[in-house]
Amino acid sequence: xxxxxxxxxxxxxxxxxxxxxxxxxxxxxxxxxxxxxxxxxxxxxxxxxxxxxxxxxxxxxxxxxxxxxxxxxxxxxxxxxxxxxxxxxxxxxxxxxxxxxxxxxxxxxxxxxxxxxxxxxxxxxxxxxxxxxxxxxxxxxxxxxxxxxxxxxxxxxxxxxxxxxxxxxxxxxxxxxxxxxxxxxxxxxxxxxxxxxxxxxxxxxxxxxxxxxxxxxxxxxxxxxxxxxxxxxxxxxxxxxxxxxxxxxxxxxxxxxxxxxxxxxxxxxxxxxxxxxxxxxxxxxxxxxxxxxxxxxxxxxxxxxxxxxxxxxxxxxxxxxxxxxxxxxxxxxxxxxxxxxxxxxxxxxxxxxxxxxxxxxxxxxxxxxxxxxxxxxxxxxxxxxxxxxxxxxxxxxxxxxxxxxxxxxxxxxxxxxxxxxxxxxxxxxxxxxxxxxxxxxxxxxxxxxxxxxxxxxxxxxxxxxxxxxxxxxxxxxxxxxxxxxxxxxxxxxxxxxxxxxxxxxxxxxxxxxxxxxxxxxxxxxxxxxxxxxxxxxxxxxxxxxxxxxxxxxxxxxxxxxxxxxxxxxxxxxxxxxxxxxxxxxxxxxxxxxxxxxxxxxxxxxxxxxxxxxxxxxxxxxxxxx
Amino acid sequence: xxxxxxxxxxxxxxxxxxxxxxxxxxxxxxxxxxxxxxxxxxxxxxxxxxxxxxxxxxxxxxxxxxxxxxxxxxxxxxxxxxxxxxxxxxxxxxxxxxxxxxxxxxxxxxxxxxxxxxxxx
Numbered sequence: 001x002x003x004x005x006x007x008x009x010x011x012x013x014x015x016x017x018x019x020x021x022x023x024x025x026x027x028x029x030x031x032x033x034x035x036x037x038x039x040x041x042x043x044x045x046x047x048x049x050x051x052x053x054x055x056x057x058x059x060x061x062x063x064x065x066x067x068x069x070x071x072x073x074x075x076x077x078x079x080x081x082x083x084x085x086x087x088x089x090x091x092x093x094x095x096x097x098x099x100x101x102x103x104x105x106x107x108x109x110x111x112x113x114x115x116x117x118x119x120x121x122x123x124x125x126x127x128x129x130x131x132x133x134x135x136x137x138x139x140x141x142x143x144x145x146x147x148x149x150x151x152x153x154x155x156x157x158x159x160x161x162x163x164x165x166x167x168x169x170x171x172x173x174x175x176x177x178x179x180x181x182x183x184x185x186x187x188x189x190x191x192x193x194x195x196x197x198x199x200x201x202x203x204x205x206x207x208x209x210x211x212x213x214x215x216x217x218x219x220x221x222x223x224x225x226x227x228x229x230x231x232x233x234x235x236x237x238x239x240x241x242x243x244x245x246x247x248x249x250x251x252x253x254x255x256x257x258x259x260x261x262x263x264x265x266x267x268x269x270x271x272x273x274x275x276x277x278x279x280x281x282x283x284x285x286x287x288x289x290x291x292x293x294x295x296x297x298x299x300x301x302x303x304x305x306x307x308x309x310x311x312x313x314x315x316x317x318x319x320x321x322x323x324x325x326x327x328x329x330x331x332x333x334x335x336x337x338x339x340x341x342x343x344x345x346x347x348x349x350x351x352x353x354x355x356x357x358x359x360x361x362x363x364x365x366x367x368x369x370x371x372x373x374x375x376x377x378x379x380x381x382x383x384x385x386x387x388x389x390x391x392x393x394x395x396x397x398x399x400x401x402x403x404x405x406x407x408x409x410x411x412x413x414x415x416x417x418x419x420x421x422x423x424x425x426x427x428x429x430x431x432x433x434x435x436x437x438x439x440x441x442x443x444x445x446x447x448x449x450x451x452x453x454x455x456x457x458x459x460x461x462x463x464x465x466x467x468x469x470x471x472x473x474x475x476x477x478x479x480x481x482x483x484x485x486x487x488x489x490x491x492x493x494x495x496x497x498x499x500x501x502x503x504x505x506x507x508x509x510x511x512x513x514x515x516x517x518x519x520x521x522x523x524x525x526x527x528x529x530x531x532x533x534x535x536x537x538x539x540x541x542x543x544x545x546x547x548x549x550x551x552x553x554x555x556x557x558x559x560x561x562x563x564x565x566x567x568x569x570x571x572x573x574x575x576x577x578x579x580x581x582x583x584x585x586x587x588x589x590x591x592x593x594x595x596x597x598x599x600x601x602x603x604x605x606x607x608x609x610x611x612x613x614x615x616x617x618x619x620x621x622x623x624x625x
Numbered sequence: 626x627x628x629x630x631x632x633x634x635x636x637x638x639x640x641x642x643x644x645x646x647x648x649x650x651x652x653x654x655x656x657x658x659x660x661x662x663x664x665x666x667x668x669x670x671x672x673x674x675x676x677x678x679x680x681x682x683x684x685x686x687x688x689x690x691x692x693x694x695x696x697x698x699x700x701x702x703x704x705x706x707x708x709x710x711x712x713x714x715x716x717x718x719x720x721x722x723x724x725x726x727x728x729x730x731x732x733x734x735x736x737x738x739x740x741x742x743x744x745x746x
Contacts, residue, residue, distance in 0.1 A: 101704075152704065344707070432707050457711050481710040483717070493717050515694050517711060535701065536693045554652060558697060580701065 049207040052161050053291065055109060060567040062108045065157050065202045066440065067564070069289040070353035073442035074524045075565045079572035081527030084623060085541045085550045091573065091622040092131055095615055098122065101560050102579035102616035103438070104157030104202055105521065107165075108566035109179070114160070115577070115618055119146060119153035119170045125182060128568045135182030137167070137175075145171040145193045148219060154200050154560075156286075156438070161205025162230050168199045168212050174228060176210075188233035190214065190226060197221045204287045206296065206326055209236055213283025217301040217346070220278030220468050225287070225298060225322070227329060237329030241281025241300040241317050242267045248317065248331065249324070255331045256383060258406050262334065270313035270339075278468055279311075280304035281318035285348030285438055290364075293381060295323045295332060297366055299347035306344050307463035307476035308417040314339035319347040321368060321376075323383060333383030335406060338372050342416040343397060343461060344432040344477070345372035350440040356448060358386050358504045367503040369441055369452050371434020372408065374401055377503045389506030391436070391499065392454055394429045394484035416461050416477075424462040429488075431459035431481045437519060440562060441501075444524035447544050449509055450501040451530045453518030456484040457495055498522075498532055498540075500547060510547040520576070521562025533559025533576055539619070555619045571622055579616030646688040653689060654680050665738075678736035679729070686728050695721040 055063040059076040066073050080088065096102065098117040106115040112134065113126040120141050125134040146153055149170060159166040164185060167175040172191035177184055190212060191197030196219025203212040209227040217223065223241040228234065239249035248267040255262050263269075268276050281300040288297045300322065303315035319338040324331050338345050352367045358377060366380035373395030377387035388401035397415075398408035412418055416425045433455050441452040459481045466476035485492035496517035500509040520533030528544040535558040541551040561577030654677075661676035662668050683692065699722045701712040712718055 152708065431711070433711065437708075455711075459710075479707060479710055481714045483715055493715075495711060495715070516697055535697050554650075554693075556656075558701065580704075 049291070052205060055160075060108075061110065062106070062564045062566045063160055064107070064204060065104065065159075065286060065562070066288065066350070066352075069204075069206070069291060071286060071288040071350050071440065072352060072354065072445075072524075073440055073522060073562070074444055074526075076526045077565055077567055077572045078526040078528075079567070080525065080529060080565075080574065080623060082529050082543050082550060085527070085529050087623055088541070088551055088553070088574070088621045089624050090553070091620050093620065094124075094126065094131070094618040096122065096124070096577075096579070096618070097615040098579075099615050100579070101152045101154045102577040103154040103200075103560050103562075105562035105564040105577060106575055106618060107158055107160055108564070108568075109160055111568070112179070113566075113575075114158050114165055114179075116155055116158050116167070117616060118155050118579075119149070121155050121167060121169045123158065123165065123167055123177065123182070125165075125179070134180075137177055137182045137184075139167070139169055139173070139175065141169055141171045141173075142193070145198055148193055148196050148216065149198050149200070156200060157202035157562075159203040159205045159210060161210065162208075164230065166203050166205060166210050166230075168201060168203050170198050170200065172197055172199050172214070174199075174203065174210065174212055174233065176230065176233065186233040188228060188235075191216070191221070195219070195221065199284075201284050202286065204289065204296075205230060206289050209326065211287050211296060213285075213287070213298065215282050215284040217280035217282040217284075217304055218306075220304045221280065221282055222277055223280060223282035223300055223318075225283050225296070225324065225329075227326070239322075239324055239329045239331065240267070241283065241320065241322075242271065242276040242279040242303075242315075244268055249329045250317075250331045250334070256333045257335060258385060259382065266316050270316045272310075272312050275311050278304055279315060279318060281315075281320070282346075283348065285346075286350035286440055288351045288353050288366075289326065290353055290380060293364075294326050295380070296326050297321065297323055297351040297353065297380065299337075299349060299351065299368065299370075301346035301348045302341050302344045305466055305468070305476040307421065307466060308340060308342040309421050309463060310465070310476075312340075315341065319345065319372075321347065321351065321366070321378065321383075323380065335376075335378060335383055335385065337370050337374070337376065337406075337408070339407060340417070342410075343372075343428060345370065345430075345434055347371070349434075349436060349438060352441060352443050352450065353380060354443050354445070354503070356504055365503065367443070367450055369436045369450075369454075369501075371430070371436060372397070373430050373435035374398075374408070375450075375452075375501055375503065375506060377506070387503065387506040391452060391501055391508065392430065392456060392484070392497065393508075394456060394458065394488050395435060396427075396429045396458075396487065416463055421463050421465055424460050426460045427458055427487045428461055429458040429484055430455060431457040432461070432477075432479055433457060433481075433517070437517075439519050439560065440521040442522040442524040442530065444528075444530070444544055446526060446528060447500075447524075448502070448504075449544070450503055451522045451524055451532070451544075452499050452501050453520060453522055453532055454497045454499060455495065455517040456492075456497050456513075457481050457517060458484050458487045498542070498547075500530075500544075512542065512547050512549075519558075519560040519580075523563035523565060523574070525565060531563040531565075531574060531576075533561065533563060533578065535559070535580070537578055539563070539574075539576055539621070553619075553621070556617045573620050573622050575618055575620040577616055577618050647684050649680070649684040649689045649692070653692075654684070657683075675736045675738050679732045679738060682732035682735065683728055686732070687724070691721070692725065695725040698722050699725060 303318035375391040496514040516535035555578035
C-alpha cells in the first residue's frame with residue numbers, strides 16, 4: 001500500500017557529483033576523422049526544418065527522440081540483423097555520474113553523440129571518433145524543484161535543430177546550446193516550479209520553432225503545449241489543454257471531435273466552476289509531426305485531482321489526443337480517450353504516425369497505445385476513430401470503446417467515482433501506471449507491426465478528499481498494485497509483456513511475458529530485429545516477425561531508457577542508457593527489506609552513495625570486426 | 626551447511642526453485658564480489674575470499690533468474706511515487722526480498738563475514 005499524496009518522501013537530490021568518469025578507454029581505436037557536413041548550421045528561418053529532415057532521413061544519425069518526426073523509432077540500418085545479432089558485444093560504455101532513473105536516449109548527429117541525464121540535467125557531447133567528451137553542460141538548478149516532481153527526477157532527452165541542442169530543464173528552463181561548443185545561446189522559463197510545474201519531456205524542433213510542454217498534473221497545473229522561436233526563445237504560441245477558447249486555441253466551429261465541431265468554450269463547459277484552472281491535462285509525453293499536414297500531435301494527461309468525485313463532467317480536454325497547426329497552434333481536431341478520468345490514465349503516450357491499410361483502405365494513421373489499455377488507430381488527417389481495442393486482455397475497467405461516440409463503456413464496479421470517496425475499488429485493470437507508460441513503442445514498415453512495451457498490473461484504488469494548495473501535491477487517492485494474474489486468475493505473476501500489435505486489426509500478434517513491467521522504449525530495425533530493455537537490466541533483441549529471443553545482455557542497472565541506433569564509419573551501433581534505483585550487485589545487503597518509510601529514495605540512495613559513483617551508464621553495442 | 630539446506634527446503638515450499646541450479650554467470654559473480662569488497666573496505670584478500678564464498682553459497686541456493694528478480698524488487702521498492710507501488714505491493718515482492726535476505730544471511734554466517742565487517746556497510 002502506498003500513499004501517493006505524501007510527497008515529503010521525495011527528498012532533495014543529495015547526490016554529490018563526482019568527477020564524471022570517462023570510461024571509453026575500453027576500446028581504443030584509431031579512426032579516420034571525417035569532418036561531418038551534418039552539423040553545419042544554416043541560420044536561415046525554416047531551414048532548420050529541411051536540415052533536420054535531411055538528418056533524419058540519413059539512418060547514420062539518430063536526430064530526434066523517435067528517430068524521425070513520425071516517432072516510429074525505426075532505423076533503416078540492417079548491418080545488425082536477425083542472423084547475427086547474437087554476436088553483439090559491448091563496444092564502449094559511458095558513465096553519467098548521476099543516479100536515479102535515466103529515461104530517453106542519446107542523439108547522434110554526424111560524428112557527435114549527445115546524451116543527457118536526470119536532474120540536474122547535464123548534457124555531454126561525445127566525439128564518436130575517439131569517445132572523448134567535446135563539451136559538457138551542467139545547469140545549476142534549484143533543488144527545490146525535486147520535491148515537486150511527481151515521479152522521480154527523470155528527463156527524456158534533447159532535441160537538435162539549426163546547429164543547436166535544446167535542453168528542457170526540470171526547473172522549466174528551456175535552453176538553447178551551441179551544438180559545437182555547448183555555449184548557451186539563449187534561455188527562457190516555461191513554467192514555475194513554485195506552483196508545481198516542472199519539465200521532464202524531450203522537446204522537438206520543427207521549422208523555426210521548438211515545441212515543449214509541461215508536467216505537474218499532480219499539482220493542479222493547467223497543462224499546455226508551447227512553441228518558442230529557435231532563434232531567441234520568444235513565445236510564438238501556447239495552447240492550453242483546458243480553459244476558454246482563446247487559451248486552448250480551439251476554434252468552436254472548425255476544431256472537431258470525431259468529425260463534429262466542438263462548440264464554444266469546450267475547455268471550460270465540462271468542468272465545475274473554475275476547476276479547469278487547476279485542471280491538469282499536462283503534456284509530459286512525446287510530440288510527433290507530419291510535415292505534409294503541418295500538424296503536431298500529442299496527448300494530454302490526467303485531470304486534477306485524482307479524486308473524480310469532486311470534479312464532475314468530462315473534464316475536457318484532459319486525456320485527449322491533440323492535432324495542432326504548427327504555425328498557429330490552432331487545434332485542428334481533438335479526441336478525448338478517457339472522459340472524466342477516474343483512474344489516472346494519462347493520455348500522454350507517444351503518437352506514432354504511419355501509413356498503413358485499415359479495412360483494406362490506405363490510410364494516414366496515428367497509432368497510440370494509451371495508459372487506459374486501448375490501442376487506438378485514428379485517421380490523422382481528420383481525427384476519425386478507426387480502431388480502439390485492448391492491447392492487454394486483462395483490461396477490465398471498460399468493456400469496449402463505442403466507435404460512434406468514442407466513449408469507453410465503463411464497467412460500474414470498477415468506477416472509482418460511482419463507488420465514491422473512501423471506498424476501496426478493487427481489482428481494476430490496468431493500474432494507474434496504465435497498460436503502458438511513456439516508454440515509446442516502435443513501428444517497422446517491413447513487418448507492418450508495432451512493438452509495444454507494456455505493464456501487466458492491476459490495482460485497488462481509493463479516492464479521498466483533498467484541498468488544493470499551489471505547489472502542493474493535489475492527488476487524493478490511495479493505491480495498491482499487484483500482478484494482473486491475480487485478477488485474471490490464470491496463475492501468472494509477470495508484471496509486464498512485450499507485444500507485437502497489428503494496428504489495422506487491433507490485435508496482438510505475439511506477446512512475450514516479462515517478469516517486470518517493460519519501461520524501456522523499443523527500437524525496430526531493417527535487420528528485422530526489435531530491441532528493448534528490462535528492469536533487471538537486460539538489453540534484449542528479438543525477431544521482429546516471431547518475437548523469438550535472439551540476444552540478451554545484462555547492463556549495470558535497470559533499463560528505463562530508449563534503445564537508439566546509429567552508424568559511424570560504416571559500423572552500426574546500438575546504444576541505451578541504464579540506471580534506475582539500483583546498480584548491479586548492490587542492494588542484497590541487509591536493511592533494504594521493509595525500508596518503505598523512506599519511499600523518497602532515502603533508503604535506496606543512502607546505500608548507493610556509499611557503494612558506487614557509477615551512476616547511469618550508456619552501454620553501446622556493435623558486432624565484432 | 627545444514628542451515629542452508631534447511632532454509633532451502635523451507636523456501637522451496639513457498640517458491641519452488643532448483644537448489645542445484647548453480648547457474649550464476651561469471652559477470653554476476655564478479656559484479657557481486659567487486660561491490661561486496663567495496664562495501665567491506667576495499668580489495669583485501671580477506672574480503673575477496675569471504676565475498677566469493679558468499680556469492681557461491683547464494684548461487685548454490687537459488688537460481689540466477691530468481692536472484693535477479695529479487696534484486697529488482699529489493700532495489701526498486703524505494704522508488705518514489707506511484708511507480709514504486711508495483712515493487713512494494715505484490716506479495717511476491719516481499720516473499721522474494723525476504724528470501725534473498727535470509728539466503729544471504731545464512732551464506733554470510735558460514736563465510737566468516739563478521740558482524741564488525743558488516744557494520745562497516
